[in-house]
Amino acid sequence: MTARRLTADETQAFLEANPAVQWIDAFLFDMNGVPRGKRIRRSDLAGVAKKGLLMPASVFIMDPLGNCIEETGRLWETGDPDRQCHLLGGTLSALPVGDGRHAQVVMAVDGKEELDPRTVLANQVERFARVGQTPVVAVELEFYVTKRGKNGAFVLSTPDGLSDDPCRPLTFGFEEMDALSAFIDDVYRICEVQGLLVDAVMQESGPGQFEINLKHRPDALVAALEGLLLKRAVKAAARAHGLDATFMAKPHHDWAGSGMHIHLSLVDQSGQNLFAGDPVSKLFLHALGGMRESMADFMAIWAQSANAYRRYVPKSYVSLAAHWGFNNRTVALRVPRDNGAATRIEHRVAGADANPYLVIAAILAGMWHGIANETDPGPAAEGNSETIDAPPLPIAWVNALDLFQRSPIVRGAFGSSFQEVFSRLKQSERSNFERIVTPLDHLWYSQVA
Template identity: 80%
Template sequence: MTAARLTIDEAQAFLEANPGVHWIDAFLFDMNGIPRGKRIRRCDLIGVAKSGLMMPTSVFIMDPLGNCVEATGRLWETGDRDHHCHLLSGTLVPIPVGDGRHAQVVMVVDAKDELDPRGVLIDQVERLARAGRTPVAAVELEFYVSRRSTNGAAMLHTPEGVSDDPSRPHTFGFEEMDALSPFIDDVYRICDVQGLPVDTIMKESGPGQFEINLKHRADAVAAALDGLLLKRAVKAAARAHGLEATFMAKPHHDWAGSGMHVHLSLLDKSGQNLFAGDPISPLFRYALGGMRDSMADFMAVWAQSANAYRRYVPKAYVSMAAHWGFNNRTVALRIPCGNGSATRIEHRVAGADANPYLVVASILAGVSHGIANQIDPGPAVEGNSEAVEAPPLPTAWVNSLERFQRSEIVRGAFGAPFQDVYSRLKHAERSNFERIVTPLDHLWYSRVA
């Protein structure tokens, strides 16, 4: 699967249509799903479109703070070589908020890099394509909107007109969307200008929490990129209104967590839904079996940060075991209402902070695993899945990383180099996080120890 290069004509047409743009952010996405790249001047765009840009290979071994992790063994040992990157056709777009002087474009690496999350997803899509199957995918993202922090200090104070009382969440209500309508209008304006297929927005159950859905694409790589770019659009709109948006999985211990739900189906060569049946096809059952069987192996992808594990609590619509069921929001693998062409899975495990490239790749790896081995998923769960026995997911970070590191399923899907480096990268992040003594340590223990 070759990524189409931005053409000179495309770049020239953009400049003519956007005379007010002076700066273009060119970026790719690291292991954490964070955009990293370079800012180029308007006058240099044509040259970059012709020749591309260089990015160090160490961009794929960075922690969320932007530090290169030596423990991966891929920094000094490699000489930190450069990757040649090209600009991706169809992604050069303006950012129509603020002063209007900025635009953005996605970069992709020319040569295959075994650590590139986009490449990992492409491998899974191509694996299915060789069997005549095309994944159709869409991402849903939950996030919180808060007042702007000062001096980099993290706060979670709801904006004016939005309740900060978790006992009055206004779930599915409209008043709080009305209060933030200028911000929401700009989110959708950015998405429309940038070609992101946004669908509905709704008020979620935390103070200042919302969810935006994206429409399905018969291109899983593009669907994952939609999720990544939606995060950037939401954050840009928030900044333009003196607000902040966060996709942290659990920004407040007493408030609802934020998840990433992925909808997925498979098409055959004629465009027919391979999951459709009465009520589902045998192939869909195998796919469900593979997703169940591999779910714990990929937990380190669903929950990629220390904070993400705080989201897995009872009675929070976050399954802590690999259950599946029809029209049941308590399960990890939900089959929504709909049949025929609308038959699909809703994968409900990942936190909103996860990397959509890796989340979708992991789901597809589970699907391929189940189909190849004809794994039966067992009976569907009815009612509260928390009352039904099932192997638990590893909801402690160290346990999920150990499972990921030794998993044959992960190794077969992503390759041993990716498995090793991702494990080392996240173990280093975990160790650094856990060594910090917090105010809570002193509050709870200083006078009793």
């Protein structure tokens, strides 16, 4: 899976090897990480591979429901022009579940589109490349498997054979993986066909909650894309078994939240880990300092939805402040016990519903800030970090968005256009979400006064 264009030979080989495939979904990912694109016929694939596809620029200013948000100032004012897109080599693959008639391929915008999350990450990677450094990245994702609701509607109902008791989570057990073994087999089968380097799967701490890890990639763009494609693979496997899967950060107030943990190191041109030291390098400490100092500025990236902020609660292995520490799961920035070539940071702040392109871009932006300014991370937290003072994170969405919109660190890394448009997009989503009166309002407040 690389950034090269899909070739005619690759296309022809795919068609010959997959005679049953009749439809191919060609898509890119918007700011929310939602795949958006077009479904093309088998007979059109070769032509599209050669000429590409057009996508409206408004695809990057959509809310999670697919509405173009005019408050961004990028809809009527621009005429919503098309953007030329090409198909990415290495991403054309069949979907080996269901009726066998479907396949998929990832698109990328020609050149650079300032509102494209892929471009935002590419810009951060290029900053490090100019000084001979390469980020090595792996994505971990947590998710819930549920029964499928009527007419495809989402319901949080645990599949048959699984516990529905949050006091009996069976964490790190095998019973629930045994019950869903056919589903898990299909997840890994899809990933194998698509070239996704999946690692371990484990039972997490919520009813029907699991975690799947991806292996490290010396290409941050590939690692981010694999995180997005893993989500799609999990959902496809769930549908094939009459189930559903969700990467909501907090699908139930009494159940464990779902996070996205990013493992990241930095290597030089000879492949040497620049974070390695005794116990870590000075460069790594500066990177930690930058990630700490910028963490609140990027909170709107770690938590991109109203639901995501419900995940930030005490005693949940989700840090509420910018702590760092060695082999300590209560901190936001965990340095695992591995050393030498395996020395890395585990960034534990983002919700599973966030866009990996933007999450990794924000981590790299914080690292760059710290290295450039030789920022001191302060002492490592020991024990329960919740009892130790540290810069708090803005765990109310309105505060996170305000800080993101004003941050010079965000502006310097992501550009003023992306900063402004993303802020307006999410402010619109926030105001629309918060204006809705829910049954809980009636239950709690109808009898007041």
